Amino acid sequence: MELITKIKTKQAKIGIIGLGYVGLPLVIEFCKAGFQVYGFDIDERKINLLLEGKSYIKHINNSSISEILPNFTPTTDFSRISEVDCVIICVPTPLNKYREPDLSYVFNTGEVIAKYMKKGQLIVLESTTYPGTTDEDLRKILEKSGLKAGVDFYLAYSPEREDPGNKEFSTSKIPKVVGGFSSSCLEVAKALYDQIVVRTVPVSSTKVAESVKLLENIYRAVNIALVNELKILFDRMGIDVWEVIEAAKTKPFGFQAFYPGPGLGGHCIPIDPFYLTWKAREYDFHTRFIELAGEINTQVTYYVLEKIIQALNENKTSIKGARILILGVAYKKDVDDMRESPALKLMDLLEKRGALVDYNDPYIPELPETRKYKKKKKSVELTPDNLSLYDCVVITTDHSLYDPDFIAKNSKLIIDTRNLIKSKTYQNVLKA
Template identity: 55%
Template structure:
């Protein structure tokens, strides 16, 4: 048996019998649930993060991610299958290393791979023969092979002989009670047949279904395709919303009727804009990469323009409603934005359109507060630094009545919408929640 075969066989056996140690880099919405799924499948897991506050919380058995309960976290720690650290020297002790770090955009909306590159160099500092390195962060096709692999091979070790590398796109959906990490099908790819075999074996131990594809670039394209599909279709219904509204037609009624067709139609719903780390950002990774091939991505870019314009459209409808129903300018109005999270029943505010709504209202001279039962205070953000530290106001009848308008941006289930409707002078509903609950009224405007 040559050295290459020995390296592969040894790692394959360690994964198969669960004696391999896994390292998960980035303990956020993707990394922490993955760490728990891998630990619960029998592997020892080390979680790595640069934020010491996360490590302190995890050591105290406190989960800051809704998808991971304190009980699950404590069970894995107490069983000796999980611990976390800021010391990346422990990467040398890991047989499988999974990168789950952010891939944001720059202010010019170009890919920002600085977290991936920095993490790859940290791994390179501790790289040894017999390790499997996996990228899960969403990115453009070619990143795993052209950036991560190249950085790792600067050590003198070679992919496919000394170490192995693969890509598996994360598919987390915060707040989804039907699909969790272990039950969401996992697309996997590797740099060569042996890497793919290791990927299938490792993820097959932790999730119910593994979907192998032919290359890392293909797997990278899978995730972009999923999110571009959603972005384009949401943009379509957002544009239809504006057109139908001008015609006096309710887009929500149209969609409800259209979805009764049992074939050839899939419902998507309009809103105040796109939020979350995936859909507002990921499509632009492909538009950037496509320039290398001198190919336009008109659908993708137009969808981005339409979705990005929604917060300003909604504030325009708010201003119009205030003028018509209250005879008051937005610049002299107090507005309560209901919901700061980007989707209902979660605490995730990444790329949330609610932040942009508050900003636009105040740009136009209005005063905006927010209420969100899941977000007590606005944390630091890249784009909305002026909003840092603002606190959620209490949703009492007197508080509601003190605002000229309530703007429903996120339809959390926990909200008492009947009480809200009774106390509010004017409601602008971007989620159709009041109509769905049979609470339509003259002071409720859809936007």
């Protein structure tokens, strides 16, 4: 096939749509592999920064962008899709307010591609979704171009597996699952990813590939729900769940450690399981396990809220008017990603009860308005004087930059949801 030859000789031009936490690392890998890459995004701010050789993602430094500029064309001009040979879609797939799949970004992108696509192109979807999206929904949109999948163009699905900030497993070191609409589609897509990742894992269909990503994240969501539930139970029993987990993980087989927290965050685990839950209804199937896990992981934020209120009461302080400092609004440690962060939900719940809430996060200096949190704030400086001003300090993200002893020694009351402060000598620290 001509396209495979172009890919293997690095003559194929690559187009990546969506230059966020998934798309931008892909751009870098393809550029490093010697391809000419076009990056498409509707956000002009991102495009302008990239043209200046600047990154807007913490774990991607500016030099990583400036070094690839000779091979990289960032643009908001989607008509240039006609210039590329391979198109990879990396757009968001959130839930709507009814916790149902919102595939508008994928479908709108498909409509745009259909306007400009040409015969012989490869189109790959990477966005997480329910089984059948690629073959059934996206294919129909793309075929409005008059071209037929598997005949006139190649269609495939390869789930993104990015873990922002993970230094051990960067994009090129993570095996890539690939499923094609047809055997020829799979062959071309595999040839493409073979150029940038340590190993490609071909599967029999796009539906299998779509299901792989869902299984990976449902597995995590369910196990996190388990330890979150055990955290609440063990708290009543006077048992430290963190100590239990640390001891349990010494078993060299049959156990993998998962850790509790203030709720689920990130672009995958709080969202992806419900894509399958929604699709399951089409087959008269009720995904009880998934929904129970979602319920527990949602309720754990309210558990943390109650722990804060109880602790304040014991200090003879009402939640109404209490000054509370949230430490960490990123959804996990050492990243600047606050998508679906449980800290935002907790801040909202506290403010609705009359608390005066500030935050500190070394990676997020300003808190913009989000879908779930509408107030703009700036990160307060972490100093002894500032810490002493607050009635309660709540640790929601265990950033490596946080000094547990410094925080413990300078705060009146601490609710630690991440086991940042491991020492049991501090009487002002409560786990939640």
